Amino acid sequence: DGMNVLLIVVDDLRPVLGCYGDKLVKSPNIDQLASQSIVFSNAYAQQAVCAPSRVSFLTGRRPDTTRLYDFYSYWRVHAGNYSTMPQYFKENGYMTLSVGKVFHPGVSSNYNDDYPYSWSIPPFHPSSEKYENDKTCRGKDGKLYANLVCPVDVSEMPGGTLPDIQSTEEAIRLLNVMKTNKQKFFLAVGYHKPHIPLRYPQEFLKLYPLENITLAPDPWVPEKLPSVAYNPWMDIRQRDDVEALNVSFPYGPLPDDFQRQIRQSYYAAVSYLDRQVGLVLNALDDVGLSNSTIVVFTADHGWSLGEHGEWAKYSNFDVATRVPLMFYVPGMTTSSVSQGKRVFPYVDPFSHVLGLVPQGQSKKVVELVSLFPTLAELAGLRVPPACPETSFHIALCTEGASIVRYFKASEEKVEEEKNVCDDAYRCFNEEPVAFSQYPRPADTPQWNSDKPKLKDIRVMGYSMRTADYRYTVWVRFNPNNFSADFEDVHAGELYMVETDPNQDYNIYNNTSHGYFFKKILG
Numbered sequence: 001d002g003m004n005v006l007l008i009v010v011d012d013l014r015p016v017l018g019c020y021g022d023k024l025v026k027s028p029n030i031d032q033l034a035s036q037s038i039v040f041s042n043a044y045a046q047q048a049v050c051a052p053s054r055v056s057f058l059t060g061r062r063p064d065t066t067r068l069y070d071f072y073s074y075w076r077v078h079a080g081n082y083s084t085m086p087q088y089f090k091e092n093g094y095m096t097l098s099v100g101k102v103f104h105p106g107v108s109s110n111y112n113d114d115y116p117y118s119w120s121i122p123p124f125h126p127s128s129e130k131y132e133n134d135k136t137c138r139g140k141d142g143k144l145y146a147n148l149v150c151p152v153d154v155s156e157m158p159g160g161t162l163p164d165i166q167s168t169e170e171a172i173r174l175l176n177v178m179k180t181n182k183q184k185f186f187l188a189v190g191y192h193k194p195h196i197p198l199r200y201p202q203e204f205l206k207l208y209p210l211e212n213i214t215l216a217p218d219p220w221v222p223e224k225l226p227s228v229a230y231n232p233w234m235d236i237r238q239r240d241d242v243e244a245l246n247v248s249f250p251y252g253p254l255p256d257d258f259q260r261q262i263r264q265s266y267y268a269a270v271s272y273l274d275r276q277v278g279l280v281l282n283a284l285d286d287v288g289l290s291n292s293t294i295v296v297f298t299a300d301h302g303w304s305l306g307e308h309g310e311w312a313k314y315s316n317f318d319v320a321t322r323v324p325l326m327f328y329v330p331g332m333t334t335s336s337v338s339q340g341k342r343v344f345p346y347v348d349p350f351s352h353v354l355g356l357v358p359q360g361q362s363k364k365v366v367e368l369v370s371l372f373p374t375l376a377e378l379a380g381l382r383v384p385p386a387c388p389e390t391s392f393h394i395a396l397c398t399e400g401a402s403i404v405r406y407f408k409a410s411e412e413k414v415e416e417e418k419n420v421c422d423d424a425y426r427c428f429n430e431e432p433v434a435f436s437q438y439p440r441p442a443d444t445p446q447w448n449s450d451k452p453k454l455k456d457i458r459v460m461g462y463s464m465r466t467a468d469y470r471y472t473v474w475v476r477f478n479p480n481n482f483s484a485d486f487e488d489v490h491a492g493e494l495y496m497v498e499t500d501p502n503q504d505y506n507i508y509n510n511t512s513h514g515y516f517f518k519k520i521l522g
Contacts, residue, residue: 014302029278060372060398126166226491250445281344370400
């Protein structure tokens with residue numbers, strides 16, 4: 001009788017959380033989860049944009065295998081009929097449930113969130129989601145705008161609510177249903193915030209007085225950044241408040257005071273999200289399932305907050321690719337919980353909160369593509385086999401290896417232990433590596449550089465992150481046959497973690513890259 005799974009996926013959340021060492025943010029409920037979990041401080045998404053990242057970690061395949069780099073194809077038709085993580089749990093007797101944004105909606109999940117393959121019942125979407133990009137933000141003049149920075153009075157919103165509030169209510173309702181019908185469940189809850197617009201209940205602004213908000217440590221475009229690597233943050237420019245600033249294309253910059261307002265609202269949206277997570281975890285306690293449910297908390301990718309003169313995702317930098325990732329496994333990350341004892345009492349983000357430290361922390365570099373085999377192993381299911389070199393014809397296999405082997409190591413603080421490489425998939429001298437990639441339409445920033453459609457992709461930036469460096473090569477890409485030509489390198493980047501943690505000093509041109517290049521070729 002295996003464990004239930006509660007998977008919480010957040011849209012565009014970089015690890016600005018207390019449990020990741022952020023001193024400004026108020027995230028007491030997520031920190032409380034971390035205090036009972038193993039926390040991975042070096043976890044990375046495979047592509048820093050919603051649909052490709054989600055299809056990648058939900059299928060356990062990399063973007064070159066899902067062939068989804070944009071929003072406009074369904075992998076089962078366009079690449080291969082790959083089983084998904086929820087589908088695998090469903091086929092193993094679980095009731096699988098989707099609430100909010102789990103798959104990216106639209107053609108990339110067949111307009112139905114991959115139902116009925118992945119889910120036992122039709123996925124839930126909050127009714128207020130359709131107002132997300134409407135003019136609901138009150139400006140200084142009292143008129144309504146579609147702004148980027150958008151603190152609101154929830155009672156004035158259409159329906160008197162917000163999407164994430166509705167998703168929380170539905171998740172709690174489903175937990176109560178599952179309690180009574182006693183079937184094992186896999187419940188995925190996808191939160192929208194802090195995805196833009198930064199629309200959240202205005203009281204959360206109180207947590208972040210503007211005078212406490214700084215600019216990014218490196219708010220300028222690095223001198224040696226190849227132009228192909230830069231993302232011009234078009235989606236932000238299209239919001240009414242940013243458009244009014246008339247910022248020059250492609251490098252901006254945004255005025256300092258507005259940069260601080262964006263950062264302030266991002267933090268406020270994270271605290272609003274923390275409340276939602278706290279309410280769901282509190283409900284897990286209420287229904288008595290905290291000691292029989294694995295909880296995973298992660299995001300689809302990060303989000304730049306002015307670093308490198310960039311905003312939004314759409315790049316290979318750590319700020320765009322790094323995600324929070326933590327696993328609560330009853331009896332493994334915590335001693336087993338006695339019946340009736342609360343593990344996740346709700347904590348009010350507005351009351352003073354003591355900093356809680358993660359139960360265990362691993363600095364091992366890991367990838368979201370490993371989530372599928374990891375969850376399978378934790379739940380006691382057969383771990384899907386590792387994919388061969390090409391796997392378009394194989395329905396069930398994964399391109400990431402389970403990371404359960406790192407759980408124990410962190411506990412005993414044996415960080416030096418050699419990694420066991422169960423599968424040979426890109427595992428060099430047993431040094432863990434995370435691969436990310438990003439497509440571009442040209443070598444210089446264009447209006448469609450952030451989100452090129454497949455037919456317009458001309459360059460692919462393949463990036464590898466180890467404990468010591470991030471190395472990226474931008475190579476010619478042919479969208480007609482999905483081929484990358486590593487003989488035709490348009491630009492490169494190399495950042496050393498120890499001396500340049502913010503990735504501001506590209507030393508690609510003053511380094512011989514033979515060693516790195518061999519590795520990225522796998």
